[in-house]
Amino acid sequence: MNINFSKLTAAGNDFVLIDNRESVIAKEDCQSLAKKLCNRKHSIGADGLILLEKSACKDFKMKYFNSDGSYASMCGNGGRSIAKFAYDLGVANLKMVFETDAGVINAEILTEDRVRLDLYAPRDLKKDIKVKVNGKEFDVDFINTGVPHAVIFVDDIEKIDVFGYGRAIRSHKTFVPAGVNVNFVKVIKGNTLLVRTYERGVEDETLACGTGIIASGIISVLKGFAESPVKVIARGGDKLLVSLKNSNDKISNVVLEGPALITFKGTVKIQSEV
Secondary structure: OEEEEEEEEEOOEEEEEEEOOOOOOOHHHHHHHHHHHOOOOOOOOOOEEEEEEOOOOOOEEEEEEEOOOOEEOOOHHHHHHHHHHHHHHOOOOOEEEEEEOOEEEEEEEEEOOEEEEEEOOOEEEEEEEEEEEOOEEEEEEEEEOOOEEEEEEOOOOOOOOHHHHHHHHHOOHHHOOOOOEEEEEEEEOOOEEEEEEEEOOOOEEEOOOHHHHHHHHHHHHHOOOOOOOEEEEOOOOOEEEEEEEEEOOEEEEEEEEEEOEEEEEEEEEOOOOO
């Protein structure tokens, strides 16, 4: 079976996107297909697979799978990518509304390469958790921005062992059974953050993580380190903007703005055993 796909990148996160409105990919095949297509040595290569599916009440529905095949209810960079993809397909207008299993998202194509997402409120805020891994204790703030995130403020963003500490914290007993994405954050002048993220599902540092950037922006505001809108520079160098409203630690009106680009399109042959 031959399937058309588009490859998109959003702040360094890259994705394979497929129009699945006609259910050409069966539900039971999604995880194995994600692992196959996202393999950088033997296939297209990506951080994740995104399927655009029919919605009964919105423009479309987003389904996201990490490169290891695991399912995630939301991906911020993926959300901008599917908005760009849907507009390119003619499925949606410049302003659109789509479903995710984390909540309903309003999106707008601002320019040819920039997309805005209006997101649902985060949940499960837990401040100042002590987590000890690899002989070092960290002060961790936890928040779920569609997927679970740990946010850790550091003095030296370049020297921190993102892979080593991130991998250990990701699976720490504090965060079982789901695990957690781990964001290391440096506050710099100009209301700006530098963020590096270890992503579960990818199981490595990525060049950007949209929901992690949102989590880092929210926690920085809650701790008084920054004010909305917060400028965030991802590991890949791209600049994103996080806006929000804070009322006594109750967060609302969350907005993520950043790049999303179609890099190429193609057709891939899927073997029957997938």
